[in-house]
Amino acid sequence: MAEDALRMIAESPKIDPPAAYTERSYVRSMAEYEVLYRRSIEQPEVFWSQVADELLWQSRGDTVISGSLPEFQFFPGSYINVCENCVDRFALNPATRNKVALFFEGEDGTRRTVTYLQLYDEVRRCANALSALGLKAGDVVCVYMQNLIETYVVLLACLRLGIVYNTVFAGFSAEALRERIVSSGAKAVVCANGSLRRGRVLRLKETVDDALTGVDRVEHVVVFRRLPDLETPMTPGRDHDYDTLLSAASTDCPPARLEANAPGLLIFTSGTTGKPKGIVHAGGGFLLGTYAYTKYQLDLRPEDVYWNTADIGWLTAHIFVLVGGLACGVTTVLYEGALDWPQPGRLYEVIQRYRVNKLFSAPTAYRMMLKHGEEVARRYDLSTLELLVSVGEPFNPEAWHWVRRVVGGGVAVINNTWGQTETGGTPLASLPGAVSMKPGSCGVPFFGHELDIVDRDGQPVPPGTPGYLVIRKPFPSLARDVYGDRQRYLQSYFSQIPGVYFTGDSAVRDEDGHFWVLGRVDDVINVSGHRISTMEMESSLIRHPAVVEAAVVGQSDEVRGQVPVAFVTLEKGYAPDDALVEALKQQVVHDIGSFARPARIYFVEAMPKTRSGKIIRRMLREILQTGEVRGDITGLEDWEIVERLVSELRDAAPGSG
Numbered sequence: 063m064a065e066d067a068l069r070m071i072a073e074s075p076k077i078d079p080p081a082a083y084t085e086r087s088y089v090r091s092m093a094e095y096e097v098l099y100r101r102s103i104e105q106p107e108v109f110w111s112q113v114a115d116e117l118l119w120q121s122r123g124d125t126v127i128s129g130s131l132p133e134f135q136f137f138p139g140s141y142i143n144v145c146e147n148c149v150d151r152f153a154l155n156p157a158t159r160n161k162v163a164l165f166f167e168g169e170d171g172t173r174r175t176v177t178y179l180q181l182y183d184e185v186r187r188c189a190n191a192l193s194a195l196g197l198k199a200g201d202v203v204c205v206y207m208q209n210l211i212e213t214y215v216v217l218l219a220c221l222r223l224g225i226v227y228n229t230v231f232a233g234f235s236a237e238a239l240r241e242r243i244v245s246s247g248a249k250a251v252v253c254a255n256g257s258l259r260r261g262r263v264l265r266l267k268e269t270v271d272d273a274l275t276g277v278d279r280v281e282h283v284v285v286f287r288r289l290p291d292l293e294t295p296m297t298p299g300r301d302h303d304y305d306t307l308l309s310a311a312s313t314d315c316p317p318a319r320l321e322a323n324a325p326g327l328l329i330f331t332s333g334t335t336g337k338p339k340g341i342v343h344a345g346g347g348f349l350l351g352t353y354a355y356t357k358y359q360l361d362l363r364p365e366d367v368y369w370n371t372a373d374i375g376w377l378t379a380h381i382f383v384l385v386g387g388l389a390c391g392v393t394t395v396l397y398e399g400a401l402d403w404p405q406p407g408r409l410y411e412v413i414q415r416y417r418v419n420k421l422f423s424a425p426t427a428y429r430m431m432l433k434h435g436e437e438v439a440r441r442y443d444l445s446t447l448e449l450l451v452s453v454g455e456p457f458n459p460e461a462w463h464w465v466r467r468v469v470g471g472g473v474a475v476i477n478n479t480w481g482q483t484e485t486g487g488t489p490l491a492s493l494p495g496a497v498s499m500k501p502g503s504c505g506v507p508f509f510g511h512e513l514d515i516v517d518r519d520g521q522p523v524p525p526g527t528p529g530y531l532v533i534r535k536p537f538p539s540l541a542r543d544v545y546g547d548r549q550r551y552l553q554s555y556f557s558q559i560p561g562v563y564f565t566g567d568s569a570v571r572d573e574d575g576h577f578w579v580l581g582r583v584d585d586v587i588n589v590s591g592h593r594i595s596t597m598e599m600e601s602s603l604i605r606h607p608a609v610v611e612a613a614v615v616g617q618s619d620e621v622r623g624q625v626p627v628a629f630v631t632l633e634k635g636y637a638p639d640d641a642l643v644e645a646l647k648q649q650v651v652h653d654i655g656s657f658a659r660p661a662r663i664y665f666v667e668a669m670p671k672t673r674s675g676k677i678i679r680r681m682l683r684e685i686l687q688t689g690e691v692r693g694d695i696t697g698l699e700d701w702e703i704v705e706r707l708v709s710e711l712r713d714a715a716p717g718s719g
């Protein structure tokens with residue numbers, strides 16, 4: 063794996079951005095980037111102050127950065143409201159008030175357009191409606207909605223009041239939702255009654271009802287009727303209709319005064335244990351960071367029509383649209399549903415309709431385009447596209463070249479960025495007008511971010527040598543805590559290698575200073591850009607009475623990047639038949655959500671283990687990938703188990719999962 067990657071890096075072409083693009087870029091050459099980067103590292107206070115100058119502060123003190131990792135703050139004692147920066151600044155300016163903020167397109171073809179002024183009124187009404195329910199700064203509200211204008215309104219209203227929102231991806235099951243509601247101590251839930259996905263109706267309100275069974279703390283559920291004809295059970299006293307609440311609310315609602323380091327938002331993500339972590343971001347820090355990433359890595363300009371396909375359930379949408387995008391005053395497209403539904407060219411149709419010039423998506427979506435073929439893309443006018451951005455998983459060169467040639471007309475700039483829920487942005491990316499493209503690379507460190515690649519002892523490794531990706535200095539959008547568990551925050555990110563933030567990824571730097579992220583070094587897998595803990599899946603499988611032991615590993619997949627594959631040993635008396643395979647898959651869907659459904663389940667007699675009894679998942683991965691075990695076998699307790707596994711897998715019918 064590492065050898066293949068190193069070969070890819072060595073053979074990578076270097077492609078310069080076209081002059082027409084560079085001319086309109088914020089940073090126009092590698093030399094300029096290098097000067098600015100060096101300055102931003104030597105004097106991070108100066109760099110972040112300049113970024114801060116472009117935002118609207120309620121009051122701003124002199125201190126820019128205090129403390130160091132992991133106890134740090136940006137602009138301590140300064141006050142700033144995220145919503146005011148994302149909405150009011152443009153709604154109150156006569157030059158931009160009637161500018162389109164959001165073009166909404168539903169999967170069923172519903173279309174709506176909202177200007178900054180309209181957004182301003184809606185957000186203030188919504189904030190007053192939430193206040194009328196007794197919700198206030200510091201309370202947690204869980205938001206379980208797909209991409210809708212109302213979702214943006216609710217989240218911005220929370221930011222306006224200082225309510226800490228916790229978005230949960232609307233593909234999570236009732237069990238997973240319950241866990242996230244309970245662990246975050248949410249007082250209220252806001253949901254849509256349903257969402258559309260590949261023509262199917264997902265009954266979100268019913269999922270919320272299931273999730274809330276036995277949960278007393280939640281006092282209010284606000285329901286937006288996305289599908290007016292969908293029968294929606296309402297519990298009197300607890301449940302409220304969104305439209306009714308808003309129609310009674312006034313628009314008079316000044317932004318709350320909020321300290322820049324106060325918690326702004328919360329989002330759960332998978333870690334290496336079975337329990338998801340509630341990642342806490344500071345409101346002001348998140349705004350400062352995401353504004354800078356979005357402006358420079360997307361070269362955002364007022365005239366752009368920008369579409370980021372991410373679902374609001376993932377932090378990418380908050381970084382690059384909700385906060386970063388709106389803080390740049392941009393016009394964005396908001397799309398609900400599957401990108402290739404009801405026909406494979408749906409994504410292209412949307413690009414063509416709105417004349418999108420900057421598209422942000424994930425490798426899995428780009429590979430989906432490739433799978434549908436060139437002929438589909440050729441039916442549309444994609445000539446407006448000048449920048450294609452990606453995040454979330456490795457962007458394989460084959461898809462990269464295809465996308466640039468077919469979707470980008472051979473001229474669009476591709477910017478593959480690297481980031482994490484924890485980093486609240488993308489510390490690695492290209493500055494698209496300045497840095498030459500290398501297919502598969504994640505570009506260079508962003509201003510004010512000091513990244514390094516080190517060995518186990520924290521010593522830097524030379525270019526060309528894989529190691530652990532770490533970040534040496536604080537930056538504004540770095541997570542500030544794991545909700546309710548400071549110890550887990552310190553343990554997960556700051557304990558392996560002292561003094562630095564540990565990303566959990568391995569990476570290589572090449573001779574030109576480009577970073578190439580190779581993948582996770584822990585038990586987290588990446589399925590279509592969804593981050594899933596294999597431990598979480600294993601705990602789910604073991605809950606089924608037939609299962610004695612389970613091990614889940616990621617297997618490479620052409621479109622989804624990786625798919626989860628489970629190895630299971632059974633309790634005596636259970637037959638490894640199709641019904642059981644389905645039941646186990648259902649167990650995972652029930653506990654986590656359908657996106658985590660195992661692609662295959664292998665029933666095995668025994669697992670390869672260390673002498674201390676730990677399952678060696680690395681061997682399972684190797685057997686899956688190559689059909690044999692060639693890596694280090696010292697520490698293995700019983701070689702026969704491996705031989706048996708290899709032959710069992712060879713004989714397993716393809717339908718065994």
Ligand code: PRX
Nearest residue numbers: 453454455456479480481482483579582593
């Ligand atoms: O392993 C890295 C992978 O995705 C992980 C972060 O996942 P998540 O928190 O869901 O990301 C949210 C994005 C804001 C990372 O630890 N990853 C992300 N980008 C890339 C990547 N792997 C390779 N190349 C990338 N460009």
